Amino acid sequence: MNLFNTIAVGMKEVWAHKFRSLLTMLGIILGVASLVGMSALIKGMENGMKEAMIAMGGADKVLLEQQEVPSWQEHLAPQAPGRTMADVIALRHSAPLLRLVSPEMAVNDVILSRGEKRTWPSECVGVWPAVLEMNLHTLAHGRFFTDLDEEQANPVCVIGTGIRDDLFGSPEDLGREIIPIGETILINSQPFTIVGMFERYEGEEDRRQRELAAQRKNEPQVGPQRQRGWGRRGNWAFWRKNQTVYMPLNTAWIRFRAAGDRDGIPDPRLTDIDLKVAKLELLEPALQQARNVLMLTHRGIEDFGFRTQENQLDNINQQIRNARLSGGLIAGISLLVGGIGIMNIMLASINERIREIGICKAVGATGPAIFTQILVESAVIALVGAAMGVVASYGFVQVLAQMSPSANAPVITPLALVVGVAFSLVVGVVAGLFPAFKAARLNPIQALRYE
Amino acid sequence: MALVEVRNVSKIYHLGGEEIRALDNVSLDIEAGEFISIIGPSGSGKSTLMHILGCLDTPTKGTISLDGVMIQGASPRQLAAIRNQKIGFVFQFFNLLPKLNVVQNVELPMIYAGCSARERRERALEALEAVGLANRSKHRPSQLSGGQQQRVAIARALVNRPRIVFADEPTGNLDSHTGEAILALFRQLSTQGRTIVLVTHDPEIAAVTPRRIEIRDGKIAAKVDLTLAGLDRSPRSGPAAGAAP
Numbered sequence: 001m002n003l004f005n006t007i008a009v010g011m012k013e014v015w016a017h018k019f020r021s022l023l024t025m026l027g028i029i030l031g032v033a034s035l036v037g038m039s040a041l042i043k044g045m046e047n048g049m050k051e052a053m054i055a056m057g058g059a060d061k062v063l064l065e066q067q068e069v070p071s072w073q074e075h076l077a078p079q080a081p082g083r084t085m086a087d088v089i090a091l092r093h094s095a096p097l098l099r100l101v102s103p104e105m106a107v108n109d110v111i112l113s114r115g116e117k118r119t120w121p122s123e124c125v126g127v128w129p130a131v132l133e134m135n136l137h138t139l140a141h142g143r144f145f146t147d148l149d150e151e152q153a154n155p156v157c158v159i160g161t162g163i164r165d166d167l168f169g170s171p172e173d174l175g176r177e178i179i180p181i182g183e184t185i186l187i188n189s190q191p192f193t194i195v196g197m198f199e200r201y202e203g204e205e206d207r208r209q210r211e212l213a214a215q216r217k218n219e220p221q222v223g224p225q226r227q228r229g230w231g232r233r234g235n236w237a238f239w240r241k242n243q244t245v246y247m248p249l250n251t252a253w254i255r256f257r258a259a260g261d262r263d264g265i266p267d268p269r270l271t272d273i274d275l276k277v278a279k280l281e282l283l284e285p286a287l288q289q290a291r292n293v294l295m296l297t298h299r300g301i302e303d304f305g306f307r308t309q310e311n312q313l314d315n316i317n318q319q320i321r322n323a324r325l326s327g328g329l330i331a332g333i334s335l336l337v338g339g340i341g342i343m344n345i346m347l348a349s350i351n352e353r354i355r356e357i358g359i360c361k362a363v364g365a366t367g368p369a370i371f372t373q374i375l376v377e378s379a380v381i382a383l384v385g386a387a388m389g390v391v392a393s394y395g396f397v398q399v400l401a402q403m404s405p406s407a408n409a410p411v412i413t414p415l416a417l418v419v420g421v422a423f424s425l426v427v428g429v430v431a432g433l434f435p436a437f438k439a440a441r442l443n444p445i446q447a448l449r450y451e
Numbered sequence: 452m453a454l455v456e457v458r459n460v461s462k463i464y465h466l467g468g469e470e471i472r473a474l475d476n477v478s479l480d481i482e483a484g485e486f487i488s489i490i491g492p493s494g495s496g497k498s499t500l501m502h503i504l505g506c507l508d509t510p511t512k513g514t515i516s517l518d519g520v521m522i523q524g525a526s527p528r529q530l531a532a533i534r535n536q537k538i539g540f541v542f543q544f545f546n547l548l549p550k551l552n553v554v555q556n557v558e559l560p561m562i563y564a565g566c567s568a569r570e571r572r573e574r575a576l577e578a579l580e581a582v583g584l585a586n587r588s589k590h591r592p593s594q595l596s597g598g599q600q601q602r603v604a605i606a607r608a609l610v611n612r613p614r615i616v617f618a619d620e621p622t623g624n625l626d627s628h629t630g631e632a633i634l635a636l637f638r639q640l641s642t643q644g645r646t647i648v649l650v651t652h653d654p655e656i657a658a659v660t661p662r663r664i665e666i667r668d669g670k671i672a673a674k675v676d677l678t679l680a681g682l683d684r685s686p687r688s689g690p691a692a693g694a695a696p
Contacts, residue, residue, distance in 0.1 A: 359547075365535075444507050
């Protein structure tokens with residue numbers, strides 16, 4: 001008796017008890033749907049987290065941080081130089097394993113204004129052009145800063161679309177996009193010319209929502225013009241990136257910082273030095289190289305440290321792993337329950353077919369043949385259930401998508417489908433083992449006499 | 452050598468410490484081509500004997516050879532193969548599978564023999580032709596009369612060309628008219644050289660076979676052999692052959 005034949009007979013048996021089989025399959029259907037749905041949800045979470053991480057500069061970005069000096073250097077703490085341009089220049093020249101060095105000098109407590117409108121940027125920073133690659137910015141309009149801007153400390157700035165939305169109006173409200181290149185805005189009352197604007201940064205899901213909203217444009221606003229509270233829609237990381245204002249580093253230094261704030265003495269320290277290494281595999285030696293250079297410029301005072309995105313990546317992976325484990329456990333349990341349902345129904349089914357099994361044995365069916373027959377039947381129930389579960393999971397994920405936060409839209413992965421189906425098959429086979437064994441062991445004479 | 456040789460076979464059951472001898476030291480031979488009946492009242496051990504002869508059960512003591520193969524001590528798997536290849540069964544309650552149609556029921560033994568689908572279909576139709584039911588091949592067993600169902604069961608018993616056919620009270624569930632037709636069919640098969648063992652409690656039915664073995668309390672109580680007495684009513688030579696359809 002070949003396998004194809006056995007499967008055909010198994011199918012027939014399942015079809016003969018449609019309703020009962022469907023009820024049995026329900027356990028597997030729900031199990032597969034919950035497994036796929038869970039993994040889709042976690043995949044969505046992972047995508048959201050990774051998107052946010054890339055929006056903040058990608059995995060190969062390293063922050064050079066200011067740190068307390070170690071305890072054995074405490075007496076040298078007042079002489080600690082902090083992070084200065086000297087470090088940047090030294091790193092640029094003497095640390096070839098660093099691909100990119102981007103100094104940043106932040107201007108704090110900034111208010112941007114244009115006429116009656118005011119807004120607060122997420123960051124207002126003096127930068128070098130290296131920042132574009134460092135923070136993965138894309139210039140959509142205008143230009144970035146030239147050497148001349150840097151040299152002359154020109155009052156020019158490049159803004160994110162969020163600033164444009166706040167000061168000039170957003171395309172959603174106006175129905176057309178304003179590109180404010182050449183316009184002048186006030187940064188803490190100093191006039192700056194906008195020379196460039198970044199593209200609009202948004203997650204996949206935000207984009208979809210926005211395009212959906214654009215289609216529903218014609219709905220009239222009911223009541224007075226208003227904003228919906230303080231809550232930001234969409235991903236925090238993208239909002240932050242869109243609220244950026246950049247100016248040349250020298251401009252920040254001369255127009256804001258050189259006026260002095262540390263007892264009247266200008267503070268030459270940078271707020272940030274960001275590094276990118278040439279190759280992620282070379283992270284260790286690159287950081288060691290950077291450390292050696294900085295130990296020289298800091299005269300041996302170790303008032304700095306490195307923070308890599310590795311930690312963040314590890315964090316994300318850890319969270320994903322935990323979610324996957326707990327979700328997988330629950331889905332696994334529901335599949336297991338489905339398996340128990342199958343075993344139950346197979347036991348009932350062979351009990352009512354004892355006589356048939358006796359007949360088959362009398363005409364020459366061996367124990368193994370009966371065993372295979374019952375096992376295949378059980379596997380067929382599980383597989384058909386799994387197939388229906390795959391279909392059901394698509395509907396389930398649609399429902400989940402309505403409920404989950406928009407930035408983390410669930411995504412069905414082929415791997416989850418394969419794992420779900422394979423696991424159902426395993427459950428079906430395991431659930432069939434005992435009933436099949438019981439059926440194979442039946443004594444033909446007693447089976448034939450069974451009423 | 453006889454087709455079936457039974458030597459000193461006993462079957463002993465233990466029931467609550469009590470020893471029950473369902474078969475007690477039975478010896479007999481069945482030659483190829485014989486039409487023989489085993490007769491005895493219920494509880495006499497005739498069914499146990501048939502089960503042992505039919506390789507559904509194994510004896511506690513003694514030896515049996517079937518077609519030259521010793522079957523005591525064979526594994527369940529080997530017994531299944533012997534049942535499949537050398538033995539056909541006809542039961543009192545027909546024992547057809549209700550979910551399969553007639554031709555599929557007849558094909559069943561060949562499925563376990565591993566025949567190809569085409570060969571199965573051909574031989575099943577052939578066997579149905581032989582019992583006169585070729586036109587009912589697509590019917591379900593439940594759509595057939597008792598006599599027709601028993602014919603399907605006979606076709607199933609014959610389809611693997613067994614060396615020997617066991618019929619356990621084949622007319623027990625049929626009215627007398629249909630029962631006679633079934634017996635006539637057996638007689639006809641016997642004339643074609645089949646070896647048939649008829650197990651019954653009814654002496655009248657046993658009377659159709661030239662040789663009878665009477666079992667009582669697990670022992671052979673009497674052997675009647677009309678062929679030896681020159682009173683052979685065997686369908687090969689007797690007038691009954693002419694009566695067979």
